[in-house]
Amino acid sequence: MIPAAFEYATATTVDEAVGHLHHYGEDAKLLAGGQSLVPLMRLRLAQPSALVDISRMQGVGSIKRDDGHITVGAGVRHADIERDSTVRDGLPLLAEVAHEVGDAQVRNLGTMGGVIAHGDAAGDYCTLALMLDAEIITSKRTHPASAFFRDVFTTALDPDEVVTGVRFPVARGPHAYIKFRRRLYDWAIAGVMVQDTGSEWRVGYVNLGSTPLRGGGVEQALADGATPTEAATHAVEGLEPRDDVRATAEYKRHLATVLTRRALETAT
Numbered sequence: 474m475i476p477a478a479f480e481y482a483t484a485t486t487v488d489e490a491v492g493h494l495h496h497y498g499e500d501a502k503l504l505a506g507g508q509s510l511v512p513l514m515r516l517r518l519a520q521p522s523a524l525v526d527i528s529r530m531q532g533v534g535s536i537k538r539d540d541g542h543i544t545v546g547a548g549v550r551h552a553d554i555e556r557d558s559t560v561r562d563g564l565p566l567l568a569e570v571a572h573e574v575g576d577a578q579v580r581n582l583g584t585m586g587g588v589i590a591h592g593d594a595a596g597d598y599c600t601l602a603l604m605l606d607a608e609i610i611t612s613k614r615t616h617p618a619s620a621f622f623r624d625v626f627t628t629a630l631d632p633d634e635v636v637t638g639v640r641f642p643v644a645r646g647p648h649a650y651i652k653f654r655r656r657l658y659d660w661a662i663a664g665v666m667v668q669d670t671g672s673e674w675r676v677g678y679v680n681l682g683s684t685p686l687r688g689g690g691v692e693q694a695l696a697d698g699a700t701p702t703e704a705a706t707h708a709v710e711g712l713e714p715r716d717d718v719r720a721t722a723e724y725k726r727h728l729a730t731v732l733t734r735r736a737l738e739t740a741t
Contacts, residue, residue, distance in 0.1 A: 475515070476511075476514035479717075480497065480523040482496075482524075482525050483513055483526045484525055484527050485594050486530065487530065487612050487614035487637060490503065490527050491570070491612050491635055491657070492523060498523075498632070500521055502519070502524055503585075503590065504524045504525065505527055505547070505548065507582065507587075509587060509591045510587075510591070527548070527635070528548075530548055533546040533638065535549070536549055536557050537559070540564055540565040541642060542643060543560060543563050543564050543640070543642075544639070545560075545567075546586075546638050547585055547586025547589070547635075547638050548586060549585050549637070550583065551579065551585075552571070552580040552581045554624060555572045556568075563643040564643060566648040566650060566666065569648075570601055576599055576658040578654075582622060585598060585638075586637070586639075589602065589621075592621075592626050592627060592684075593626060594679070594680050594681070594682055594683060595660045595679060596685070597652075597661075597684040600685040601641070601677060601718075602641070603618045603622065603686070604676065605641055605644065605668065605670075605675060606618060606642040607640060609636060609639055609641070610622050611630065611634050611635060612637060613631065613633040624683055624684065625683045633724060646671050646713065647668075647741055648667060648740055649736040649737075649740040650667075651664065651665050651732045653732060663679065663729060664679030664680060664681055664732070665678060665679070665688075665733050667740050668740075669740065674691060674692055675687070676688030676705040680714075681725055682713040683713065683715075688733065690710035691708055698713075701733075701734050701738050702734070705731075708729040708730045709729055709730060712729055
């Protein structure tokens with residue numbers, strides 16, 4: 474299908490992007506890699522009045538490590554995250570997650586900031602950010618990931634707010650990400666990621682609710698000395714999967730338990 478008509482502008486700085494958003498109003502959308510927005514526009518599930526192209530925006534294309542954290546600029550592509558030595562050394566789970574995003578085209582066009590701003594529960598980075606208590610840096614402020622993802626495709630961003638980066642804590646311990654899908658490049662029907670931070674285990678769930686979710690029950694069970702199999706029995710606590718064309722909510726709960734056990738066994 475063909476998208477509905479829209480106005481178009483480009484921005485090479487954050488200030489320009491904010492200015493365009495002010496000008497076009499709250500129905501305007503930012504276009505970075507376009508790998509999520511454009512398909513929605515073609516189906517007319519999204520009909521923005523204007524697109525502000527930030528694919529060449531300066532100052533958001535680097536990856537830096539400082540003070541026990543890795544900050545990934547909003548404009549960094551998935552393929553670059555996967556290959557980056559700073560990421561692979563300081564937070565290897567992030568590199569593995571980047572490798573699991575879509576196909577080669579998506580990984581070479583899509584961006585960190587696009588995934589975070591889109592706020593999809595199936596967006597792998599969203600779950601990782603929530604699970605590790607990352608910080609979402611914007612043109613206005615810094616959001617804790619725990620307060621950023623609010624509902625289906627809904628975040629704490631204001632209409633004129635631009636994501637500029639995500640700040641993850643360094644974590645080099647045992648980890649795993651298992652993504653269950655029908656075909657290799659599909660969105661996850663369900664996904665589970667686990668990370669040993671050195672002081673505790675963190676567990677996150679992909680596409681098992683209206684927002685990214687954290688496995689608090691599993692984390693507590695592990696802290697209490699449970700085995701992976703025992704801890705996985707707590708996987709369904711707090712989940713809210715829904716029936717869809719790919720799987721029933723009941724099957725997704727079953728997947729959550731099985732994938733949690735497998736991820737923990739893989740990591741340990």
